[in-house]
Amino acid sequence: MIAYKKMNNRNGKSLGQYMTPKFVAEFMSSLIGKPQSASILEPDAGEGVFLEVLYEKGFRNVKAYEIDEQMGKRSPIKITYCDFLKIPPKQSFDVVIGNPPYVRWKNIPEEWRRLFKKSEYWNKIMNGLCDLTYAFIYHAVNFLRDYGELIFICPLFWTETVHGKHLRDHLSKNGSVELLINLNEAKVFEQVSSTIIIFKYVKHVKLPRVKIIEYRSKQPVTPLVTNRISFLIKNLELHAEKPDFYIEDGSYRAYLSEQFIGGEPWHPVPPTEKIVRKIDTIQDIAHIGDIAEIGNGMVSGLDAAFKLKEEELKALNEHERGSLIYVYKAKTLERFFPSSKPIPYIFTNHIASERDLEQFYPYFHQKLSRYKEKLRHRYNYAKDIPWWHWVFLRNKGLFERYNVKIFVPSKERYNIRGYFRFALIRDEKDKPFYATQDVTAICVKRGFRESVEYILGLLNSEPIQRWIMVKGFSRGGVYDFSEEPIRTIPIPRINWNNSNEIELHRLIAEVVREILTQKRLDKTAELNNYVKRFIELKKEAKIFPLSVFSEHNRN
Numbered sequence: 001m002i003a004y005k006k007m008n009n010r011n012g013k014s015l016g017q018y019m020t021p022k023f024v025a026e027f028m029s030s031l032i033g034k035p036q037s038a039s040i041l042e043p044d045a046g047e048g049v050f051l052e053v054l055y056e057k058g059f060r061n062v063k064a065y066e067i068d069e070q071m072g073k074r075s076p077i078k079i080t081y082c083d084f085l086k087i088p089p090k091q092s093f094d095v096v097i098g099n100p101p102y103v104r105w106k107n108i109p110e111e112w113r114r115l116f117k118k119s120e121y122w123n124k125i126m127n128g129l130c131d132l133t134y135a136f137i138y139h140a141v142n143f144l145r146d147y148g149e150l151i152f153i154c155p156l157f158w159t160e161t162v163h164g165k166h167l168r169d170h171l172s173k174n175g176s177v178e179l180l181i182n183l184n185e186a187k188v189f190e191q192v193s194s195t196i197i198i199f200k201y202v203k204h205v206k207l208p209r210v211k212i213i214e215y216r217s218k219q220p221v222t223p224l225v226t227n228r229i230s231f232l233i234k235n236l237e238l239h240a241e242k243p244d245f246y247i248e249d250g251s252y253r254a255y256l257s258e259q260f261i262g263g264e265p266w267h268p269v270p271p272t273e274k275i276v277r278k279i280d281t282i283q284d285i286a287h288i289g290d291i292a293e294i295g296n297g298m299v300s301g302l303d304a305a306f307k308l309k310e311e312e313l314k315a316l317n318e319h320e321r322g323s324l325i326y327v328y329k330a331k332t333l334e335r336f337f338p339s340s341k342p343i344p345y346i347f348t349n350h351i352a353s354e355r356d357l358e359q360f361y362p363y364f365h366q367k368l369s370r371y372k373e374k375l376r377h378r379y380n381y382a383k384d385i386p387w388w389h390w391v392f393l394r395n396k397g398l399f400e401r402y403n404v405k406i407f408v409p410s411k412e413r414y415n416i417r418g419y420f421r422f423a424l425i426r427d428e429k430d431k432p433f434y435a436t437q438d439v440t441a442i443c444v445k446r447g448f449r450e451s452v453e454y455i456l457g458l459l460n461s462e463p464i465q466r467w468i469m470v471k472g473f474s475r476g477g478v479y480d481f482s483e484e485p486i487r488t489i490p491i492p493r494i495n496w497n498n499s500n501e502i503e504l505h506r507l508i509a510e511v512v513r514e515i516l517t518q519k520r521l522d523k524t525a526e527l528n529n530y531v532k533r534f535i536e537l538k539k540e541a542k543i544f545p546l547s548v549f550s551e552h553n554r555n
Contacts, residue, residue, distance in 0.1 A: 019046050020099045020153065024188065024198075025053045027226035028097060031151050031179065031200050031233075037061060038094035041143055043084040043136060048075030050098055063093070085112070085135055092145035099153045100136030102194075108132055125170065129163035138167055141174060144203040149178075156182065156195040159266035160473050162484040169263035176207035177260055180268065181229060185476070187220040195475070209243065209256040211236045212268045217251035228252060244271040265488075267471040275463045275532070276470045278539045282492050285538075289487030291455075293402075293443045295395030296410060296482060297435035298327075300345070301378035305371035306390070308344045312363075319360045323347050326431065330409035330438040333423040335460050335524070336515050338407075342433050349389045357388055364388075395441065399434045402443040403427040404452055406459065408481045410440045414469060415477060422459040424452065424516060440481050450494055453509040453516070458491055460524070461531040492538050504534040 029050070032038070036058040042050050045066040054062055055076040062077045065084040072079045105113070105128050116126035116135070125138045133154050140150055158164035171177070179200040188196045213229050213236075215221070232247060232254040239245040240256070247254040257268035258280075269276050279285075288294065300306045308324070316324075326342035333339060346364050351357050358365040368375065368388050375387040385391050399405070405425045412420050422442075425433050435441055444452050458464050473485040494505045507530045515523045 019189075020049050021188070022049050022053065023223045023226060024153065024221070025049045027230065028151050028153060028198060029053050029057055030230065031149075031198075032095055032097070033149060034094045039063070039092075040095045040097060041065075041093040041140070042098045043096065043140055043143075044098050044100055045072050045075065045079050046099070048072040048077070048079065051075045051077040051079070054097075063091075085139055089139065089142035091143065093143050093148060094145060095149045095151065096140040096143055097151045098140075100133050100140070102155055103132040105130060125166050127163055129161075130167075131158075134158055134164065134167050138170060141171065141201070141203065144175075146204040148203045150201040150203070151198070153188070153196060153198045156197050159197065161265075164265075165263035168260065168266065171201060172260060172262050175201055175203040176205050177210045177266070178202050178205075178207060179211045179213070179233065180266065181213040181215070183215050183221055184217075186215055186217050186225070206259075208259055209240075210259055210268060212253075212255050212257050212270070214253040215251055216253070219251075246271045248272075265471070265473065269470055273466065273470050275535065276467050278535050279463060279467050279490055279492075282490070282535070282538045284493045284495060286491045286493050287487060288442060288489045288491060291448045291450075291491060292445060293398055294483045294486050295398040295441050295443070297437045297439045297441070298390060298394050298396055299392035299437045301380070301391035302371055302374055303436065305368055305375055306346045308346060308367075310344075312367075313344060315363050317360075317362070320346075320364055323350070323361065323364070325434050327434045327436055328407055328423075328425065328439055329436050330411075333407055333409060333421045333439070335419055335421050335521065336423060336456065336512070337519070338423050338425065345434075347390070349393065351386075351388065354386070354388065394437075396434065398441060398443060400432045402441075403432065404444070405433070406442040406444075406452070406456055407435055407439050408442065408459075408486070410438055410481050412479045412481060413477055414465075414479060419460070420465055420468060420479065420481075422456060424456050440483065440486060442486065449496065450491075450505065451509045453512040454494075454505055455491060457508045457512040457527050458531060459489070460527070462528040463531050463535055464489065492534065500537060501534070504530055504537065508534070 038059065038061065040054060040059055040062045042054075042062065042064040045051055045064040048064070048071075051062065051064055051072070052075065064072075064075070064077055064079045065087065066072050066079050066081055067083050069081045108116075116122045122135070126135055137150075137152065137154070137158070140152070144150060158167060177199060181198040183196045183198070185193075185195060187193075211233060213232050215225060215229065229252075232252060235247060236245070236254055236256060243256055245256060253270065255268075255270045257270065260266050269280065271277070313321070323346070324344050325347040327345045328338060328342050332342065346368065348357060348361065348364055348368070351361065354365075357368075365388075372387055378391055380391050383391075403426065406422050407425050408420065408422050414420060427433055444455060468479065468489060471488075473480045495501045508527065511523050511527050511530065514520055515527070
């Protein structure tokens with residue numbers, strides 16, 4: 001079951017349970033590659049829909065657990081009523097199948113949260129940003145014997161998020177993903193809006209490729225959809241010796257992607273994305289996290305109170321003019337450069353008392369006082385913050401340490417403009433520029449030889465933006481440019497002993513300077529051409545063994 005509501009007592013009984021439709025359980029059970037004599041575990045049986053389907057298919061060696069004693073009374077297979085997470089993984093199974101619960105960390109019983117933090121078994125996977133799905137997947141894998149199969153339906157989040165890294169790494173070290181079905185925004189469960197996946201994992205088997213099925217439709221998942229997916233899986237198996245085999249049929253895509261490695265996000269790359277695959281084959285590559293400090297903008301808690309209009313600046317005294325900061329917001333950014341001037345903001349965090357504010361900063365006091373009640377009721381990060389202060393300065397020091405920065409909106413819809421906006425920001429003399437929380441800053445570390453114009457050019461180029469679209473973190477069409485997703489963006493390094501690479505570095509930086517100084521966005525096509533030439537120069541082919549999905553070849 002997927003449980004989305006708060007767990008209300010210490011034994012973990014869920015108030016909100018969304019059961020797997022029988023046709024989905026039938027489809028998932030069809031993915032089992034073991035004979036009827038196989039030992040099977042259902043760790044979260046719910047009403048017993050998987051047990052019913054397994055029984056109908058002739059599986060009898062089935063063990064089932066369920067925490068809620070009111071559920072599964074009509075199951076044809078006996079259910080043991082206890083907490084699966086409390087069962088030590090001493091018994092091994094050929095198959096684990098089911099729908100693990102989804103319960104946010106804050107709704108997990110305190111008893112379990114303490115255990116997750118203290119137990120050596122759990123704390124390498126679980127933290128305060130994980131949900132209960134992580135625990136079930138981790139624990140279930142540990143119940144598999146060699147070549148055993150895990151088949152789960154669950155939300156997508158853990159496959160991409162930073163806090164899912166340790167779980168993904170555990171899976172990678174102990175086996176391979178054989179199949180990943182991404183149902184995207186299609187509804188599987190009533191009253192649940194979430195991106196749902198079905199995946200099959202095989203323990204202690206190293207497969208070079210993953211079968212990928214994507215269903216991209218607003219229409220709900222029905223038996224017709226699962227039947228179509230079954231057909232696509234068979235086609236992928238028939239063409240397993242053709243790594244570039246690709247099917248696109250209306251709302252469906254099917255292809256083979258490279259196996260997921262380590263704790264990296266599960267971002268399959270279809271063969272149609274040739275430029276992305278080329279970038280991923282480059283050996284001499286850095287990532288933004290290697291070459292730059294990254295930080296999200298500052299939080300005022302109420303921008304309307306602190307933001308000033310140009311005409312208001314005339315009313316300020318000397319103290320007040322000295323307490324302005326100039327801020328960029330997402331709406332002020334364009335590709336390569338800002339679309340408008342930075343916005344003047346009141347900054348009063350250095351003022352200790354309201355009396356000083358009123359005496360020395362009268363206009364600030366007058367303006368802020370109009371918002372006093374709202375300012376008092378801002379989210380204050382559990383700190384005692386004076387009502388005239390910004391609530392979270394976050395990376396103010398970062399903005400002040402670097403006089404050249406690249407700003408990007410922290411959330412961006414690609415389909416609105418057809419590109420992501422990375423803008424170069426240069427401070428004026430003794431006047432650093434800041435950003436609010438809807439902007440993330442990339443500050444290239446000193447000592448990195450490649451120019452900031454080169455990096456800016458790559459980030460705004462079609463190849464790297466295509467890489468972000470395919471392998472970046474997005475939800476509902478909104479791309480996340482917070483610190484961790486930005487950290488992974490690739491930046492090919494220059495071989496300073498290679499004259500061809502040096503020349504392309506010069507050409508990329510030169511055209512970017514022209515775009516910046518003359519606002520020549522029409523030069524972007526020229527930039528894209530140089531970047532594509534550079535990627536062709538840098539790429540190295542990788543040859544993988546072909547995947548054969550048979551029991552014989554897994555040994």
